[in-house]
Amino acid sequence: xxxxxxxxxxxxxxxxxxxxLKCEQHLGHNAMYWYKQSAKKPLELMFVYSLEExxxxxxxxxxxxxxxxxxxxxxxxxxxxxxxxSALYLCAxxxxxxxxxxxxxxxxxxx
Amino acid sequence: QKxxxxxxxxxxxxxxxxxxxxxxxxxxxxxxxxxxxxYSGKSPELIMSIYSNGDKEDGRFxxxxxxxxxxxSLLIRDSQPSDSATYLCAVRGYSGGSxxxxxxxxxxxxxxxx
Numbered sequence: 001x002x003x004x005x006x007x008x009x010x011x012x013x014x015x016x017x018x019x020x021l022k023c024e025q026h027l028g029h030n031a032m033y034w035y036k037q038s039a040k041k042p043l044e045l046m047f048v049y050s051l052e053e054x055x056x057x058x059x060x061x062x063x064x065x066x067x068x069x070x071x072x073x074x075x076x077x078x079x080x081x082x083x084x085x086s087a088l089y090l091c092a093x094x095x096x097x098x099x100x101x102x103x104x105x106x107x108x109x110x111x
Numbered sequence: 112q113k114x115x116x117x118x119x120x121x122x123x124x125x126x127x128x129x130x131x132x133x134x135x136x137x138x139x140x141x142x143x144x145x146x147x148x149x150y151s152g153k154s155p156e157l158i159m160s161i162y163s164n165g166d167k168e169d170g171r172f173x174x175x176x177x178x179x180x181x182x183x184s185l186l187i188r189d190s191q192p193s194d195s196a197t198y199l200c201a202v203r204g205y206s207g208g209s210x211x212x213x214x215x216x217x218x219x220x221x222x223x224x225x
Contacts, residue, residue, distance in 0.1 A: 043213075090155075
């Protein structure tokens with residue numbers, strides 16, 4: 001595997017479910033990101049981890065919980081989501097503050 | 112609130128023409144500027160970055176930056192149907208702190224007609 005991989009690629013969940021999104025980067029980068037992309041809206045930064053330490057938390061609701069166990073892996077734990085959370089969730093990585101390299105995304109639908 | 116503005120389009124050009132995509136930003140302290148291309152159903156991919164005033168050329172792509180006017184543009188010469196995509200402008204300002212945040216515009220949809 002090369003680049004940034006994300007699983008699952010598609011996810012449908014009910015509002016009471018708990019699920020996790022997984023991201024893995026194979027680029028040797030030291031920073032990882034979660035972005036949210038909704039229709040008709042700009043890409044929104046959710047979280048940034050640098051060297052496994054969270055350095056940005058962009059006023060994201062607590063129903064989204066990130067975890068970065070090491071510099072290659074990033075998770076986004078989801079619980080009690082709302083229908084308006086349906087979106088494309090993009091993971092990205094970068095070396096320091098260089099431009100992020102994006103993964104393919106997880107398309108999430110909350111029913 | 113730091114903003115990045117782009118015309119949503121669609122911008123339609125004939126094959127072989129020059130496509131001109133524009134972006135304005137509100138944060139005067141912005142230091143780094145990026146253009147990403149996003150095909151339908153795919154994730155964004157970086158095509159150009161620019162950091163200082165003037166032009167930067169890479170193949171058929173030219174990025175132009177004017178910090179005094181808070182304006183950045185992307186020119187695509189000899190447009191091809193494969194250039195049809197949404198083009199996202201992204202800006203990194205100097206906000207202190209970690210400064211990892213890129214602010215994105217909503218993107219401009221470009222269609223190149225054969």
